[in-house]
Amino acid sequence: MTATAADATREESDGPRVRIDAGELRGLDQGSVHAYRGIPYAAPPVGPLRYRAPQTVRPWEGVRAATEFSDAAPQNKKYTLIGFREYQPTSEDCLTLNVVTPARPATTPRPVMVFIHGGAYLMGSSATPLYYGNSLVERGDVVFVSINYRLGALGYLDLTDFSTAERPIDGNLGLRDQVAALEWVHRNIAAFGGDPERVTIFGESAGGNAVTTLLATPAARGLFHRAIAQSSAPELTVDATTARGWGKRFVEMLGGPEAIDTSTSEELGRTGNHLMGEVNREQLGVVPYGPTVDGDFLPEDPEVAIAAGRGAQVPLIIGTNRTEATLFTKMPGMGKPSADRAAHTLGAPQDRVDALTAAYPSYPSVPAINRLIGDFMFWAPSVRIAQAHAKHQPTYFYRYDFSPKTLDLLGYGPTHASELMAVFGVYHGVTGWVMGALGDRRIAMRVSDGMQRDWITFSRTGRPAGEWPTYNGTSRATLVIDDESRVEYDPSAEIRRAWESFEAARR
Template sequence: MTIADGVVEGVSHAGLHSWRGIPYAAPPMGERRFRAPEPAVGWSGVRHCHSFRNAAPQNPRYTTIGIGKHQPVSEDCLTLNVVAPEERSGPLPVMVFIHGGAYILGSSLVYRGDSLVRAGGVVYVSINYRLGPLGYLDLSGFSSDTRTFDNNLGLRDQVAALEWVHRNIAAFGGDPDNVTIFGESAGGNAVTTLLATPAAEGLFSKAIAQSSAPALTVPNDWAQQFAKTYVEILRETHDDPIAALHSATPGELGRAGQSLTRRISDIAPGALPYGPSVDGSYLPLDPIEAARSGRTHPVPLIIGSNRVEANLFAKVFDVLPTSPKEIERLFVATDPEVKTRVTGAYDGYPSAEACREIAGDMIFWAPSVQIAQGHGAHAPTYMYRYDYATRILDWTGFGATHATELLAVFGAFDTRIGSALTLAGDRRGARRVTRQVQGDWLAFAHTSAPRPGWDRYTADNRTVRIIDDPIRTERDPSRDRRIAWEGFHGYSEVPLGGGVPGQE
């Protein structure tokens, strides 16, 4: 297979052909660290793209792929993977998946895409991008005549990957003019952010945002303060922290990043310092504001969240504000009436269950409703809520929590992990839900709309697809909660003052 940069050789498996670890940009190492991605370096001969390459630098515990096995990590991580039907005719729709992980962890290795390709005749692409301090700190304020720091690096990586797709995907049987981007969690945030990124215009024609966390997109003043605090943390171990940004190892930079995360979470529970920054140029507007003002790219959109998003975090990843004390601190900068209205919309507050529901709705559901409402005014928009849970998920207290919809999207109920979450009586239902979700996602990729029966979301009808067994449709579910959240504008209202080093 010949592409713009050289010849690539993939592998055939069970009716599919895969190419793994193709570079879409030059390794962001050395002088390229903290710089916008540069074009990939071409090669001579045949490049064997048989196996997945490095994950972006991150805590090693997040790269486990087996007992005692870890995916290698390196700054040389800007690669992507392609899966296509072995026999294909005519250009096929392209689906580009952006993995989640709070912009601090994750890898494309986990999301193979084989089930989607088999189910629907598409070309599937998954990408890696820079994470954590190396990808999502805005250090541009520390640029000088001798050093340049670019911002929004992970976002720029995603745009570079889409540019690669536009140039090369036809060689794999894909249609460069029919590209659907989709992602979950931070990957969902990437999707809603790309909708508001001018550089991404024309690089995709449809978008699916699964459990987008719009709060991960950082206001400019926050981004500048995060960068200052990070440099102060480096100063504790390096005489010249600016030089250390280039001389320190990825591990050292990562440990400083963990310190930054701890300091920020002490002030704004659940807030993370890594995410696209609203800089006024590369990302001119917050995606919610862009949707509200009709300045998102007018492409069809599917957006939604899961019924009990926060249960995963309460049980496994303690990063969301799920205690009454943390919930109270979220409203310190708001009108007291707003706090009363929001907490009053949740029966039993301040019970643990109500606190979890508030946290999940604040991070995922309520801002996604705002994006659906704004974007739906100028482009076809479809909203869903994922309610399906197997009995094991219910019995263990997880329910339809964060990321469980990925089991259906990627056909994972039939894998070893997925089958461990299903009892014999659940397997038919799990397969029905998988067929429904994959059918709608694939129909959307082919036709710009899900299958018949799922109406557009508008401010007038607020039609939401409830993905469960069986599937159903509701108009304006959780109406009282939706109205209550309309007076709250996210973490931007929480003051950063109170002991963060570097605070002016």
């Protein structure tokens, strides 16, 4: 055998192995952890399965290499950046997940943390380096899982009005994908040393919305046992009438029902962007993609179900960041935040807008407008979810206030998604050294250590590690995560009451 052939044989035989229900996998030995990437949890949703609920994986013969991330769901290429001039490929064959485990064998089954990425249900991938999960695994002795799911028109438009006997179309495809991934975890995670009875789902932004939606999804019941919703946008989940209206507009833009099957994923994406533009012109900030309250797979609005005790009876951590909206209002082409844009975002009569904005002392300054928009999208609805869930299960609320000097200098502050750097431990790596140049490194690492400790302990026991009281409708205990974290009771009470009045008038 030549040296080259011997090297190739060794490369194919090296690496940890595990057998799951569909066959044997060979992963990556990364020293302290083992990683298994690109594992299919459902059959490729292509051809006749394009608009169908996820189907069972076909078993394979031999050993399947699980050493590379698989394709991301179809989306704009610019959203798939994973390195310097390196982009993750995309395709409709995207229903895969990744598992990271400690390299040392488990003496007892380990807690499992399943991460659902965000991206407005339009973008994102489990291959994003931020989401690797190695730090959580090394620090917490947990098993980490990250998933892909269908996005945009292929995952989150309700096209069921165009279903026929010859071409059936299922609804809530992205949500169904997430449930299918959790079913895979339930069946297979013990093979990786994980405990199928201690599964925590956690996600950020659209991933946070997925968490609060899964709380009310009957098919997900029993598949997870704790939940963490970071910057959830609960109102991404919409009623059936609205969702079907968007679906009809999309099909009209596409060229009619016959184009549903014949269009490429690129054509679907372009049409989806066109729909997004039209909807945003009608009400700024509205995303026409999200789970649908269809009376079937998702029987009722999650907030209603949770408040009535019909949601999953599991402990919950939920919270938001102090300046969520600066990430969006500072995007190129957005222009300076204005009172008119804020009113457009709220989509309410002027008298109700005036009553609400009176609770923001410096309104209409730019910081106050940013705070208002962030509260509208994330904080106010998350408070409602927390209050509803706290009636039935232990609930812990947080506000992320920490901002490294780099984000402060750029005018972002503790903006949307910035807490992910703490949760995934990136401040301990190269990013931490960059922070060190401005004197932030030790503080950032301390913040990260605290969040990881709470998230990991919660996944293990159902309660955070530190002194963090449960949330209720009276004390409203909130952990403020900052240079020095602290508990505050009913912070921003006047603003909260203003939002309650605003929502009461709307409903």
